[in-house]
Amino acid sequence: MRIHDISLPISARLPVWPGDPPVVVSFHQHLERGDGCTLSHLSLSTHAGTHVDAPAHFLAGGTTVDTLALAALIGPALVVDVGPVSAITAAVLWDLAIPLQVERLLFRTRNSAKWAAGEERFGEDFVAITEDGAQWLVERKVRLVGVDYLSVAPFAAPEPTHRVLLAAGVLVVEGLNLHDVVPGDYELVCLPLRLEGTDGAPARAVLIERDCP
Ligand SMILES: [Zn+2]
Known part of the structure; x- marks a missing residue:
């Protein structure tokens, strides 16, 4: 069994969405300062780094992250490489020939190269899912969608994609690093x-690869 850690390290170097609070990690106590133990203080947004969006992010009265159905967050997942496209549209999704019945879909795009390169600045030109792409995923009854930048939706239009997915109960995982992951199951x-x-809420996300007999 091989475990791929697809989470971003949480540190002050992590790019955050423009206007969101910065990530601050500081030592509240430290052994080197004569304290009895080392203990850090953490300040960050609920959407920092690798994280899960709850419906309450865009829907008034929506489910909050503490009560999400955990079954959707654990189980078989397909990693798909979308190639050099600049947006994940319904047309792009059709061309990917994604098998029916896939419940968890993670999209590897050119975004992941930014994480591999240690990019510390937020970039507006990330690849994301358009509204019609989101509708395609809902019609396919996908339960969880994962993307490799800080938003599932294009920078210029954050609301439609989020609303379509969250209103349909599709879980959204953002900020994955899929650079070192080979597409597949x-x-x-x-x-x-x-x-x-x-x-x-921030999440630790891993992909488990089991050896074929
Ligand atoms: Zn988010």
Whole structure:
């Protein structure tokens, strides 16, 4: 069994969405300062780094992250490479020949190269899913969608894609690093922190690869 960590390291170097709070990690106590232990203080948005969006992110009265159905976040997942496209549209999705019955879909795009290169600045030109792409995924009854930049939706139009997916109960995982992952079938485990009543939460996400007999 091989485990691929597809989460972004949380640090002050992590790019964040323009206007979101920065990631701050500081030592509240430290052994080197004579304290009895080392203990860090963390300040960040619920959508920092690799994270899960809850319906409450865009839908008034929507489900919050602490009560999401965990079954959707654990199980078989397909990693698909979309190639050099600049947006994941319904037409792009048709061309990918994604098998029917796939419940968890993770899209590897040119975004992942930014993480591999250690990009520290937010870039508006990331590849994301358009509204008609989101509708395609809902019609296919996909339960979970994962993307490799900080939003599932294009920078210029964040709302439609989020609304279509979240209103249909599709779980959205953002900020994955799929650079080192070969497209194919895996087992996904992605568990967001159980932050009570919040619109999302950082998560550790891994893909498990089992050796074929
Ligand atoms: Zn988010």
